Amino acid sequence: MTAASVLYDAPGPRARLRNRVYSVLVVVAVVAAMWFVYHGLADKGQFTSAKWKPFAESQVWNTYLLPGLRGTLEAAALSIVLALVLGMTFGILRLSDHRVVRWVAGFIVEISRAIPVLILMIFLYNLFAKQNVFPSNQLALSAAVAALTIYNGSVIAEIVRSGIRSLPKGQNEAAVALGMRKTQVMVSILLPQAVTAMLPALISQMVVALKDSALAYQITYLEMVRAGAQLGAAEQNPIPSLMVVAIIMIIINYALTVIATRVEKWLRTRKRGSRAVLAAGTVAAPPGMDVVMAEQTALGAISNAVQPPK
Numbered sequence: 001m002t003a004a005s006v007l008y009d010a011p012g013p014r015a016r017l018r019n020r021v022y023s024v025l026v027v028v029a030v031v032a033a034m035w036f037v038y039h040g041l042a043d044k045g046q047f048t049s050a051k052w053k054p055f056a057e058s059q060v061w062n063t064y065l066l067p068g069l070r071g072t073l074e075a076a077a078l079s080i081v082l083a084l085v086l087g088m089t090f091g092i093l094r095l096s097d098h099r100v101v102r103w104v105a106g107f108i109v110e111i112s113r114a115i116p117v118l119i120l121m122i123f124l125y126n127l128f129a130k131q132n133v134f135p136s137n138q139l140a141l142s143a144a145v146a147a148l149t150i151y152n153g154s155v156i157a158e159i160v161r162s163g164i165r166s167l168p169k170g171q172n173e174a175a176v177a178l179g180m181r182k183t184q185v186m187v188s189i190l191l192p193q194a195v196t197a198m199l200p201a202l203i204s205q206m207v208v209a210l211k212d213s214a215l216a217y218q219i220t221y222l223e224m225v226r227a228g229a230q231l232g233a234a235e236q237n238p239i240p241s242l243m244v245v246a247i248i249m250i251i252i253n254y255a256l257t258v259i260a261t262r263v264e265k266w267l268r269t270r271k272r273g274s275r276a277v278l279a280a281g282t283v284a285a286p287p288g289m290d291v292v293m294a295e296q297t298a299l300g301a302i303s304n305a306v307q308p309p310k
Helices: 012-042 049-056 058-095 099-114 117-131 134-164 169-177 182-219 224-235 238-269 289-306
Strands: none
Touching: 012 224, 049 058, 049 238, 058 099, 058 134, 058 182, 058 224, 058 238, 099 134, 134 182, 134 238, 182 224, 182 289, 224 238, 238 289
């Protein structure tokens, strides 16, 4: 007999039967939709061997798909790295004790989050072109990376701010009581613990940055979507070309998710015997014990920070 959930009552026989019926209906609807799409494409001759034969030729990959893949990975990698730096910086600035610094950083972050990425790319592309900031052959890449960095950096700033604030307040208080400066508290105590907690959200934002790189199609940057469109126009098979592009993007995003998940697992288990930091309010400690527990956790974090890696 299973224990009852604290959120809802365990479903009875009728509810279980109803859930099974709903599940079967959903599966049938999905299969029917897939069959409808497949049948429509097959009637248009999109699955004939002539449409898919170009993908077996190395020249097609070297001319279209591989350069597009390289462009996508280049723009995504640069924007992700720069967005992490920008997000960490503004996330910490939004936690500053100085009101002016918090307001300015918050204003910049909110404005950057509100502007659509495509509009930002087009604006920066025209701005860089008029100001001659970058060479003409690097203009589209620069505008795409700058736009992706600004948008994703502002989102990461909010992730960093919420991740640091999720830590118990006793962490900061205990470190200050031990005589540590604010910079030391942030670098040695708060950030190392917050990074692990906010890593899943950072992974999601990296995937978003990788997918949003396809928007650079509108500013003539050669990435996967543009390469697929050019291939479809050259070989008269636009739908198979875009389907191949979609499969490649799914594989890349899945690989990024798997790698980031393993990194998260490694970060959580790299220190044997280390304890996970719980969010504020997760466990009710006896009166007077919360400061002691926070001080012990801060001391453990300090010792881990000063110990050389094994």
